[in-house]
Amino acid sequence: MENRPLEYDYTVAKMFMVTTIVLGIVGMSIGVFIAFELAFPGLNTILGSGLAEYTNFSRLRPLHTDAVAFGFTVSGIFATWFYVGQRVLKVSMAESKFLMFIGKLQFWLYIIGVAAAVVSLFMGYTSSKEYAEFEWPVDIAIVVVWVLWGVSIFGLIGIRREKSLYISIWYYIATFLGVAMLYLFNNMEVPTMLATSAAGESGIGSWFHSVSMYAGTNDALVQWWYGHNAVAFVFTVPIIAMIYYFLPKESGQAIYSYKLSLLSFWGLMFVYLWAGGHHLLFSTVPDWMQTMGSIFSVVLILPSWGSAINMLLTMKGEWQQVAASPLIKFMVLASTFYMFSTLEGPIQAIKSVNAIAHFTDWIVGHVHDGTLGWVGFMIIAALYHMAPRVFKREIYSKKLMATQFWVQTLGIVLYFTSMWIAGITQGMMWRAHDEFGNLAYSFIDTVDVLHPYYALRGTGGLFYLIGFFMFAYNIYKTMSARPVEEHELQNASPMGA
Amino acid sequence: MFHWLEKNPFLFSVGVFVVIAFAGLIEIIPNFAEASRPVIGTKPYSTLEIAGRQVYIKNSCNACHSQLIRPFKAETDRYGHYSLSGEYAYDRPFLWGSKRTGPDLMRVGNYRTTEWHENHMKSPQSIVPTSIMPAYPWMFTNKADIDTAFAEQLTVSQFFGVPYNKPVPMKDGTTKVVKMGKSIAEARALALEEAKKVAADMKDQDVKDAVAKGEIPEIVALIAYLNSLK
DSSP states (O other), X not given: OOOXXXXXXXXXXXXXXXHHHHHHHHHHHHHHHHHHHHHOGGGGGXXXXXXXXXXXXXXHXXXXXXXXXXXXXXXXXXXXXXXXXXXXXXOOGGGOHHXXXXXXXXXXXXXXXXXXXXXXXXXXXXOOOTTOOOOHHHHXXXXXXXXXXXXXXXXXXXXXXXXXXXXXXXXXXXXXXHHHHHHHHHTOEEEGGGOBOTTSOBSOXXXXXXEESSOHHHHHHHHHHHHHHHHHHHHTHHHHHHHHHHHHHHHTOOOSOHHHHHHHHHHHHHHHTTGGGGGGTTSSSOHHHHHHHHHHHHHTHHHHHHHHHHHHHHTTTOTHHHHHOHHHHHHHHHHHHHHHHHHHHHHHHSHHHHHHHTBXXXXXXXXXXXXXXXXXXXXXXXXXXXXXXXXXXXXXXXHHHHHHHHHHHHHHHHHHHHHHHHHHHHHHHHHOBOTTSSBSSOHHHHHHTTHHHHHHHXXXXXXXXXXXXXXXXXXXXXXXXXXXXXXXXXXXXXXXX | OOHHHHTOHHHHHHHHHHHHHHHHHHHHSXXXXXXXXXXXXXXXOOHXXXXXXXXXXXXXXXXXXXXXXXXXXXXXXXXXXXXXXXXGTTXXXXXXXXXXXXXXXXXXXXXXXXHHHHHHHHOGGGTSTTOOOOOOGGGGTSBOOHHHHHHHHHHHHHHHOOOTTSEXXXXXXXXXXXXXXXXXXXXXXXXXXXXXXXXXXXXXXXXXXXXXTTOOBHHHHHHHHHHHOO
16 A cells, blocks of 8 residues: 555535635625614615515524524535545545535535525525524425435445544534434424315415424424524534544644543533523423423533533643634634633523523524634634645635634624623513503613614624635635645644744 | 444444434423413414414514513513413414514504504504614515415314314303315405405505405505404
8 A cells, every 4th residue: 555645535625615605705794784774774775665575684584594504504514524524534535436426416406405595585485483494395405415414424434444433523423413303303394285175176375385293382392492402413513523623633732631522522412402491481381391491501511611621621731822823713712602602501591591681682692602703713713724725725814814813803792792781781671660560661662772782783793794704815815826735735734834 | 431332333323313312302292282282262363364474474573573471570561461382272383483672472462453553564663763673565565375374274274183164262151263265265255354354444545455456465464463463
């Protein structure tokens, strides 16, 4: 056998890198726009009242959440899988024509699915369930894409040279299984065209309309079992897979503790699924489920912090890298935001806190701590690490990277501080009574007071979006303007060089 | 410790699946049958109300409005009696929402009128000057999809046993029958009959004319739905 490193094939990884960036821009731009709509409602008719149906907040909101979750984040997960998977299993995609075909097929079906999702949401075809808005034909496309990804994962594992599965692979497998289970059960629905009238007519009305298999309280229970764990298996588990690979690679440090990673992994798998009940506190689901949701949310701090601390301690003795390398900065801040939002979440899941926080902007703030700080930064860092290696070119500008880091960090800070204040203010105003026992504020009073915070939040989002454009430009210039190196850049980090 | 497991992807995956599926089984299954039993006074939605509910969903009203009143004094003072599980028995999907950018709508039918909704949907600021809610003018021209609403009625009655054309017990001891058409033509006629009652309380001449011609604008269906929320 030749004694040279394997040449990995990054064709599919590159394709998904592009969609990560494009869909990130789409999803985040819509997010910034709708954030400003809340501060300045005139924006709802920015393209005139004739097109207001397609520019108003309510129609765009699912587009924002789905574009960043299933566009940006899921693309990022796929892009890193098609990079990390080969490398830790020590096998190249080029070795299997079948897997290469499946990978490309997955990409193109994903593109078709995204196009169908965008058009259908704009048209208002939605099941109304958060993060599961797509109607049944799009659901089927998503399931096919997911199954193809499963074929890629287990196919590559089947022909691996490295027999022991690295930690990242555990998390990718869990992502695959978790999302498959959740998505299937939450989207159980009956297309209405299957029904027949007493007169014998069938196929009545719109063919992509469907009815949920579950009613009322049960539907809510299944939805939030899904909704919360979509956060687990899209925004947490695969992102941990990334950081377990990219942080040690970029810093040159070994993972701090294998035992801690074991404990965190199995702990997270077991505990996370119980916590969905915290979305339903004081609702009509049975009290014991609410209490379980609350308790397990607090227990969830352990495995979450286990992973985060494992990451931070991996940097032990090498903290000067945080100052020297913007890429390490992204990842260390990602871990920090992971710790922050996995502490904030359990606090909000405590019943007495939830009584104030639920239905307010504090929840929105919490989600964005996790998504902007943890998910966004980790995916950005992963792509920055991958770019020099898959394109065989040095990163275009490290200065721009550092600027991006600070602009986006400022954006996140503006975002969560304004949403904290907005949420707690509104929550307290809703429940305030005057000396005679009447409600102290009408609803609109509690909306008026939010205006400055909504404006500040929009500004924070805008900073993050500007930073994301810097990222897109930097990667684009790396791809197009830097000279090609002879070989894949090995060992030395491009940032350290 | 677990190195043997990490060399066996099949067993590893089975292990992960069992561990993640566990919580769902324990939390969701035990209460499933019980939670979907309607309380007395809860009746299925009529064809027009379902069409209105579809308009509500199409425009993601649930992104900003909840339909869940929590058992706190501040909430019952503001919105009425706290929500009961059985009141949602015919809600597919549930529309509890997760964010109150605007107020809760669980019992909006108790304290708002057709006329109020008409003005408010056309221009929220004409009623609440500092409201940040967008206007929904297209609902006054777009036509409601009665056929799909009928298909939804058929689906829930055939697959989930929702009692249409059957007496449903009400709080005052009487019973009510919610009708469902035998054919598309009959369903359209039933919806139109109900739409006429709603349109009679409206001011918009174009909407009135459309209903008189036998067409049902989205706003009429939506108001029928909102009025049914009690």
